[in-house]
Amino acid sequence: MRAARHQFLAQQNRREPRISDPRLKRPQMITLKLEHNFQRQIPCPYISPPSSSPPTKLRHFFHPKSNISRFTLSMGNPTDTHLNLVPGAAGFLLEDIPHFTDYVHDLPSYPNPLQDHPAYSVVKQYFVDEDDTVPQKVVVHRESPRGVHFRRAGPHQKVYFKPEDVNACIVTCGGLCPGLNTVIREIVCGLHHMYGVRKVLGIDGGYRGFYARNTVTLTPKVVDDIHKRGGTILGTSKGGHDSVKIVDRIQDRGINQVYIIGGDGTQKGAAVIFEEIRRRGLKVAVAGIPKTIDNDIPVIDKSFGFDTAVEEAQRAINAAHVESQSIRNGIGLVKLMGRDSGFIAMHATLASRDVDCCLIPESPFYLEGRGGLYEYIEKRLRENEHMVIVIAEGAGQELLSKSSESVDQLDASGNKLLQDVGPWMSHKIKEHFAKKKTPINLKYIDPTYMIRAIPSIASDNVYCTLLAHAAVHGAMAGYTGFAVGPVNGRHAYIPFNRIIEKQNKVVITDRMWARLLSSTNQPSFLNPRHIAEANKEKHPAANGLLNGENCKDRKSMSEDNPSMP
Numbered sequence: 308m309r310a311a312r313h314q315f316l317a318q319q320n321r322r323e324p325r326i327s328d329p330r331l332k333r334p335q336m337i338t339l340k341l342e343h344n345f346q347r348q349i350p351c352p353y354i355s356p357p358s359s360s361p362p363t364k365l366r367h368f369f370h371p372k373s374n375i376s377r378f379t380l381s382m383g384n385p386t387d388t389h390l391n392l393v394p395g396a397a398g399f400l401l402e403d404i405p406h407f408t409d410y411v412h413d414l415p416s417y418p419n420p421l422q423d424h425p426a427y428s429v430v431k432q433y434f435v436d437e438d439d440t441v442p443q444k445v446v447v448h449r450e451s452p453r454g455v456h457f458r459r460a461g462p463h464q465k466v467y468f469k470p471e472d473v474n475a476c477i478v479t480c481g482g483l484c485p486g487l488n489t490v491i492r493e494i495v496c497g498l499h500h501m502y503g504v505r506k507v508l509g510i511d512g513g514y515r516g517f518y519a520r521n522t523v524t525l526t527p528k529v530v531d532d533i534h535k536r537g538g539t540i541l542g543t544s545k546g547g548h549d550s551v552k553i554v555d556r557i558q559d560r561g562i563n564q565v566y567i568i569g570g571d572g573t574q575k576g577a578a579v580i581f582e583e584i585r586r587r588g589l590k591v592a593v594a595g596i597p598k599t600i601d602n603d604i605p606v607i608d609k610s611f612g613f614d615t616a617v618e619e620a621q622r623a624i625n626a627a628h629v630e631s632q633s634i635r636n637g638i639g640l641v642k643l644m645g646r647d648s649g650f651i652a653m654h655a656t657l658a659s660r661d662v663d664c665c666l667i668p669e670s671p672f673y674l675e676g677r678g679g680l681y682e683y684i685e686k687r688l689r690e691n692e693h694m695v696i697v698i699a700e701g702a703g704q705e706l707l708s709k710s711s712e713s714v715d716q717l718d719a720s721g722n723k724l725l726q727d728v729g730p731w732m733s734h735k736i737k738e739h740f741a742k743k744k745t746p747i748n749l750k751y752i753d754p755t756y757m758i759r760a761i762p763s764i765a766s767d768n769v770y771c772t773l774l775a776h777a778a779v780h781g782a783m784a785g786y787t788g789f790a791v792g793p794v795n796g797r798h799a800y801i802p803f804n805r806i807i808e809k810q811n812k813v814v815i816t817d818r819m820w821a822r823l824l825s826s827t828n829q830p831s832f833l834n835p836r837h838i839a840e841a842n843k844e845k846h847p848a849a850n851g852l853l854n855g856e857n858c859k860d861r862k863s864m865s866e867d868n869p870s871m872p
């Protein structure tokens with residue numbers, strides 16, 4: 308295929324978007340200034356570089372046979388990796404992932420061995436079509452553009468590795484999450500059973516394990532029953548990401564497929580590793596499998612281990628309910644994980660129906676005065692003589708820092724260390740009722756590390772299998788620099804930059820949070836003016852792409868809701 312190359316500059320609207328900016332509700336058009344004064348506009352809903360960023364470099368590849376234009380944008384920032392955009396008719400935009408053939412020339416390809424596999428060869432249309440894509444948003448209006456799409460995950464007709472040439476490795480980084488071992492198992496078994504790959508290494512202890520620790524040989528026998536165990540058999544760590552050292556070791560060991568399982572921090576690290584690999588022109592596939600118990604990774608429907616966490620949280624909530632119910636003025640307080648995103652707390656609350664109040668990082672709350680938490684607790688105790696409160700670990704941090712004047716501390720990976728909201732909340736409630744001379748019985752339960760250390764439940768095991776297989780199929784087909792995950796129920800290959808650019812958050816003006824408020828009857832802690840403003844912004848967007856708008860940044864949400872008295 309002949310590709311004509313031209314270099315262009317993208318002229319973008321450089322005003323910093325605010326959350327109230329109506330432009331966020333429709334795809335921003337970026338104007339591609341092409342040679343010979345030719346201009347073309349393509350929708351680009353999320354590209355919003357700060358005004359200080361260097362000019363975006365844009366390359367255009369035209370494939371005359373298919374009549375397809377492909378644009379790659381390099382954002383000038385190492386984690387804002389190249390964007391690979393393929394615009395189509397009616398506002399269609401494929402955000403594609405890199406492929407070896409983009410930067411390594413004259414690579415041979417081979418027929419996929421699955422075509423002769425007894426289990427798979429009978430499946431009609433087992434291979435995904437090169438043109439299959441998955442839309443990011445499925446609720447659209449009649450006149451709306453087709454919007455952003457991702458490449459559909461799955462086995463491809465052609466592969467770029469012979470089984471005997473594959474030298475794969477797997478690493479797990481960051482915090483634990485139920486299902487890590489299942490993903491490891493299914494990568495090993497998928498490579499072995501589907502593609503006949505025999506060489507798979509486990510990297511011991513996270514990113515630093517590449518250059519400072521030993522490796523373990525992984526075979527289907529070694530990983531046979533690990534999905535029944537919590538944690539990760541490979542160990543994990545924080546910090547220690549050194550892309551040059553890591554890629555040096557990848558090169559020394561002749562590794563050509565790297566499977567990286569981890570959360571937002573890990574995927575940022577994976578993006579940097581991929582860029583270093585591409586810079587060196589290596590035929591090494593880098594595949595990210597997003598892991599986070601908090602469900603804070605954007606674009607994907609949900610992260611593995613999340614359902615397990617919600618299920619396990621029920622046990623703690625039940626215990627809190629039993630304790631509080633058994634005694635007059637009983638209060639059960641349960642802390643759940645959720646550093647910046649309150650999904651576990653929200654879903655555990657909705658599932659339980661015994662919770663009277665759920666507090667999450669996205670919804671600022673206050674204690675004293677009208678509409679405050681103390682007033683609500685008093686009301687519930689009057690009405691019901693007991694109550695259960697669920698609090699996410701990242702909730703109310705601004706109240707704690709006001710009261711403790713602590714300095715900001717970071718963990719080894721650069722995450723802000725949170726103050727422990729559970730004991731603080733417990734103390735504040737006790738203090739309040741002591742002042743009022745009202746006897747209460749508060750039982751505080753912190754099941755956080757117990758929840759994330761358990762093995763995954765059945766549905767998460769199936770999900771982990773699909774993720775692992777999608778990653779294996781993508782790497783074998785020569786794709787690289789991608790993360791896998793379900794988008795509207797279909798597994799897709801997602802460019803790293805989409806996974807790491809922002810966090811998935813509970814949107815407190817969406818229907819799900821409204822369901823929660825109506826199920827608990829708790830105050831919203833918002834004042835009416837700000838609810839009206841938030842609602843105004845919720846009018847159907849000009850593009851009609853209605854769902855999947857979870858990714859507001861925390862600062863903007865709290866600017867929307869400064870409801871502290």
Ligand SMILES: Nc1ncnc2c1ncn2[C@@H]1O[C@H](COP(=O)(O)OP(=O)(O)O)[C@@H](O)[C@H]1O
Nearest residue numbers: 481482545546548569570571572573575576720
């Ligand atoms: N911006 C970044 N660039 C490169 N590596 C990073 C970055 N952020 C985190 N990492 C690395 O990713 C790994 C896991 O990060 P961490 O934040 O602890 O967990 P998680 O991946 O679950 O969010 C650590 O080894 C850390 O050094």
Ligand SMILES: O=P(O)(O)OC[C@H]1O[C@](O)(COP(=O)(O)O)[C@@H](O)[C@@H]1O
Nearest residue numbers: 481482570598599600601644645646
């Ligand atoms: O105690 P650790 O290991 O630092 O982990 C605590 C953090 O890990 C989490 O469970 C999940 O975060 P990640 O998925 O980003 O690792 C958070 O809820 C929590 O704040």
Ligand SMILES: [Mg+2]
Nearest residue numbers: 481570571572
């Ligand atoms: Mg993280």
